[in-house]
Amino acid sequence: MRLAPGATIGILGAGQLGRMIAHAAQRMGYRVAVLAQSPEEPAALVADRVVAGALHDVAAAIELGQISDVVTLEVEHVDLDAARAAGKHAPLRPGLKALEIARDRALEKTFLRNIGERTAPFELVGSLDGLRAALTGIGCPAVLKTTTEGYDGHGQARIDDPELAQDAWLLIDERPAVLEGFLRLEQEVSVLIARGLDGAVATYGPLGNEHAHHILDVTVHPVQGLSEELAAEALATAKRVAEALDLVGLLCVEFFVTSAGELLINELAPRPHNSGHLTMEACETSQFEQVVRAITGMPLGAVDWRGPAAMANLLGDVWSNGEPRWEEALAMPGVHLHLYGKREARAGRKMGHLTALAASAAAAEEAVRRARGLLPRG
Ligand code: AMP
Numbered sequence: 001m002r003l004a005p006g007a008t009i010g011i012l013g014a015g016q017l018g019r020m021i022a023h024a025a026q027r028m029g030y031r032v033a034v035l036a037q038s039p040e041e042p043a044a045l046v047a048d049r050v051v052a053g054a055l056h057d058v059a060a061a062i063e064l065g066q067i068s069d070v071v072t073l074e075v076e077h078v079d080l081d082a083a084r085a086a087g088k089h090a091p092l093r094p095g096l097k098a099l100e101i102a103r104d105r106a107l108e109k110t111f112l113r114n115i116g117e118r119t120a121p122f123e124l125v126g127s128l129d130g131l132r133a134a135l136t137g138i139g140c141p142a143v144l145k146t147t148t149e150g151y152d153g154h155g156q157a158r159i160d161d162p163e164l165a166q167d168a169w170l171l172i173d174e175r176p177a178v179l180e181g182f183l184r185l186e187q188e189v190s191v192l193i194a195r196g197l198d199g200a201v202a203t204y205g206p207l208g209n210e211h212a213h214h215i216l217d218v219t220v221h222p223v224q225g226l227s228e229e230l231a232a233e234a235l236a237t238a239k240r241v242a243e244a245l246d247l248v249g250l251l252c253v254e255f256f257v258t259s260a261g262e263l264l265i266n267e268l269a270p271r272p273h274n275s276g277h278l279t280m281e282a283c284e285t286s287q288f289e290q291v292v293r294a295i296t297g298m299p300l301g302a303v304d305w306r307g308p309a310a311m312a313n314l315l316g317d318v319w320s321n322g323e324p325r326w327e328e329a330l331a332m333p334g335v336h337l338h339l340y341g342k343r344e345a346r347a348g349r350k351m352g353h354l355t356a357l358a359a360s361a362a363a364a365e366e367a368v369r370r371a372r373g374l375l376p377r378g
């Protein structure tokens with residue numbers, strides 16, 4: 001069923017992704033309700049209704065479902081029971097299958113293997129003995145990742161020597177995990193795919209992603225140094241995965257490109273993604289508007305790129321010597337500022353991002369890095 005503007009979109013979670021979904025939804029005349037742990041969370045600051053509760057609070061999720069016409073999510077670390085409970089009162093888009101798979105690395109990797117998609121070599125690990133056995137198969141270097149609640153490098157331990165298996169096991173708090181072969185990476189790219197209720201799809205990318213300390217740092221479009229064959233394969237892969245998940249909404253497929261030229265799926269996120277933020281300025285329809293269109297049963301928008309673009313994240317570190325010099329960055333042509341309304345600028349915390357549009361991808365990347373470099377006080 002198609003939901004007309006005026007309907008309420010419920011969002012499980014209230015971080016910056018929820019805030020930017022809310023902005024897009026409200027611009028189109030939808031109302032927004034969020035499940036938030038604090039009224040100060042980025043999306044709670046802009047939502048029409050705020051239901052107070054944690055992401056595992058089933059009673060609060062039910063309340064969100066009751067006041068919403070459709071429920072979506074902005075993080076995959078949502079408790080499954082809470083999502084299921086909300087979904088009894090309003091359609092959950094993306095559905096439980098996509099959420100269940102994306103929130104658990106073991107299920108995710110197994111699902112991808114079962115549908116014939118390629119990932120890094122992996123083994124599931126449930127004990128120290130299991131880890132030792134897996135290391136003999138996978139070899140070193142390897143990386144041990146907890147199955148749930150790992151993000152931006154949290155819950156991960158690299159293992160360079162099988163003798164150090166126990167250290168890694170303790171480092172991840174002896175939790176169920178996936179052991180992956182550590183790959184030699186040429187680059188990391190992502191594809192965003194929106195899929196509507198009618199099965200229509202729209203894709204963005206591949207986007208070129210650079211990380212710093214395991215956190216996305218800079219995204220560039222068009223991606224540089226990727227062959228046309230691999231770019232086409234990335235788009236086709238994203239379509240197959242979205243269909244296999246019965247996705248309604250938006251999915252980010254993150255890929256590794258190895259130095260041997262292989263394209264492997266790293267992980268899936270069934271929601272708007274940090275690497276898609278540049279679509280707000282650079283595309284006819286942003287990733288946030290696209291998710292609103294998809295989950296309300298509206299036609300997807302055209303993706304058409306307005307030109308090359310780059311995005312640089314602003315972490316709390318930029319504030320270390322006081323209020324950044326916003327005027328310096330904003331004086332640069334083609335540079336746009338996004339801040340998420342977070343009051344406390346902690347090191348490593350995603351506070352906002354800058355986007356730059358320019359005549360080439362290299363010029364956009366140079367501009368966005370320069371703009372960011374102008375911000376910290378000396
Ligand atoms: P993840 O949280 O799994 O996305 O990992 C965060 C980052 O760590 C990735 O974006 C890569 O830069 C790096 N990384 C993760 N897994 C591997 C791997 N198997 N081989 C090489 N680098 C990896």
